[in-house]
Amino acid sequence: MTNRKTLKMTVNDTVRNVEVATNETLLETLRRVGAVEVKCGCEKGDCGACAVLLDGMAVDSCLTLTHTVGTRAITTIKGLGTAEAPHPLQTAFAELGAAQCGYCTPGMIIATQSMLTHDTATPDENDIRHGLSGNLCRCTGYTKIYDAVLEGAKAMRETEAAK
Ligand code: FES
Ligand code: FES
Numbered sequence: 001m002t003n004r005k006t007l008k009m010t011v012n013d014t015v016r017n018v019e020v021a022t023n024e025t026l027l028e029t030l031r032r033v034g035a036v037e038v039k040c041g042c043e044k045g046d047c048g049a050c051a052v053l054l055d056g057m058a059v060d061s062c063l064t065l066t067h068t069v070g071t072r073a074i075t076t077i078k079g080l081g082t083a084e085a086p087h088p089l090q091t092a093f094a095e096l097g098a099a100q101c102g103y104c105t106p107g108m109i110i111a112t113q114s115m116l117t118h119d120t121a122t123p124d125e126n127d128i129r130h131g132l133s134g135n136l137c138r139c140t141g142y143t144k145i146y147d148a149v150l151e152g153a154k155a156m157r158e159t160e161a162a163k
Contacts, residue, residue: 005067011035012079018066026052026061026069030076037078037106041136048135051107051114052076058114060134077106080113088159089113092152093145100139108135112149116156123153 003022008015011030020029027050030038041049043062050061053075081087089109092098099105115123115131123131128149137145 007067007069008071009066009069009074010071011074012076013073020066022065022067024066026059026064026066026074029066030061030074035076035078038076039103039106041103041107045134046136047104048107048111048132049104051110051135053079053110053114056114056117058111075110077109080109087113087152088155089148089152092148092155096144096148096151098140098144098148104135104137104139108132108137108145111135112152116153121153121157121160123149125150 004019005022006017006019009018011033016033018029018033027038027040027043030052031040038052038061039049040062041047045060045063048060051058052061054064054069054072056075081090086094087109089112093105093109111132111134115127119131120127125146128146132145132149
């Protein structure tokens with residue numbers, strides 16, 4: 001039997017009460033409540049399209065049961081930046097042509113943000129290949145994505161240094 005629970009979830013700094021089944025994945029919940037910027041790909045942890053940040057750490061939302069999230073803050077690509085005030089990684093992906101169909105892009109940027117925060121702020125290509133090894137792209141051949149990560153990381157360091 002599937003139980004249901006009402007949870008208090010924080011998505012991109014907005015708190016909301018959501019009723020979920022105990023077997024519901026975070027990917028299913030987020031898309032159900034309108035966060036369709038979180039992309040649904042393989043639903044088995046292979047593609048990274050569904051990645052979100054939980055307290056700043058990237059997870060595959062298709063492998064995360066919503067009721068296990070607890071009080072951790074959920075950040076989707078829309079929580080990192082907007083069209084009016086883009087995050088440096090979003091700017092770099094756009095300017096360097098790192099997105100073609102764009103389906104993988106939210107997950108790529110979320111995984112990159114997590115890598116830059118938790119692993120290294122000064123990644124080389126090996127770091128990037130390792131950090132994004134759980135994210136698949138069918139369009140770009142990855143070279144432009146790696147270039148955008150290098151450029152975005154540099155912009156983030158410069159922003160930090162200017163504070
Ligand atoms: S949809 Fe979650 S890893 Fe592919
Ligand atoms: S840009 Fe199309 S899957 Fe990556």
